[in-house]
Amino acid sequence: MRYLTFALAKGRLADQTMELFEKIGMPCEEMKEKSRKLIFTNEELGLKFFLSKASDVPTYVEHGAADIGIVGKDTILEEGRNLYELLDLGLGKCKMMVAGPESAKEKLERSHHLRVATKYPKIATDYFYKVKHQTVEIIKLNGSVELAPIVGLSDVIVDIVETGSTLRENGLMVLEDICPLSARVVVNRVSMKMEHERITDIIDKIRALTEGENK
Ligand code: PRP
Numbered sequence: 001m002r003y004l005t006f007a008l009a010k011g012r013l014a015d016q017t018m019e020l021f022e023k024i025g026m027p028c029e030e031m032k033e034k035s036r037k038l039i040f041t042n043e044e045l046g047l048k049f050f051l052s053k054a055s056d057v058p059t060y061v062e063h064g065a066a067d068i069g070i071v072g073k074d075t076i077l078e079e080g081r082n083l084y085e086l087l088d089l090g091l092g093k094c095k096m097m098v099a100g101p102e103s104a105k106e107k108l109e110r111s112h113h114l115r116v117a118t119k120y121p122k123i124a125t126d127y128f129y130k131v132k133h134q135t136v137e138i139i140k141l142n143g144s145v146e147l148a149p150i151v152g153l154s155d156v157i158v159d160i161v162e163t164g165s166t167l168r169e170n171g172l173m174v175l176e177d178i179c180p181l182s183a184r185v186v187v188n189r190v191s192m193k194m195e196h197e198r199i200t201d202i203i204d205k206i207r208a209l210t211e212g213e214n215k
Contacts, residue, residue, distance in 0.1 A: 007066035117148030
């Protein structure tokens with residue numbers, strides 16, 4: 001039997017995913033030990049799990065280095081890879097928003113010279129150009145994006161809002177709602193054909209479990 005390989009976005013999402021996999025009878029004991037290892041196996045079931053940076057998960061899956069990936073919808077939208085998105089796990093729910101100081105509200109409606117800071121330039125571009133038909137300047141940052149409007153680098157930001165406390169504590173507010181986000185299961189297109197039975201069996205088990213838990 002060929003290994004079925006999973007790419008997981010390392011961090012909290014990988015831990016939650018492994019809890020879920022354990023519940024459907026796909027445990028990986030090796031992964032519970034604290035270490036710097038990146039690849040883990042379940043020899044009995046022919047499964048391999050590896051941990052990568054979230055933004056690299058779609059790359060591994062598109063190229064077939066992993067058959068299945070578990071990653072946030074934000075990363076899927078930003079990376080724009082050729083993948084099957086099969087299931088919403090309902091984990092890590094949050095939203096992609098346009099946010100800024102109250103004073104940016106009017107500018108957001110009218111200005112054609114809006115400066116938008118974000119870690120997600122593709123999502124921001126798609127939203128402003130394709131949805132709002134508005135020409136803006138996108139400024140790419142790598143984190144703590146909320147700083148940008150405060151120090152005058154941008155008018156607004158496009159970022160993830162979960163509890164809203166980062167915005168509140170920095171005197172910013174949600175101005176527009178772009179889309180809801182959560183963790184998704186993505187599958188390589190060739191793997192979906194070659195390993196159809198094993199993959200759909202796993203997806204069905206996850207679906208049954210998550211639907212049961214959400215009732
Ligand atoms: C994320 C996001 C927001 C914050 C939102 O940042 O970019 O800054 O969490 O969460 P909240 O609504 O619950 O406050 P992250 O913690 O990943 O850090 P970063 O901005 O440095 O990337």
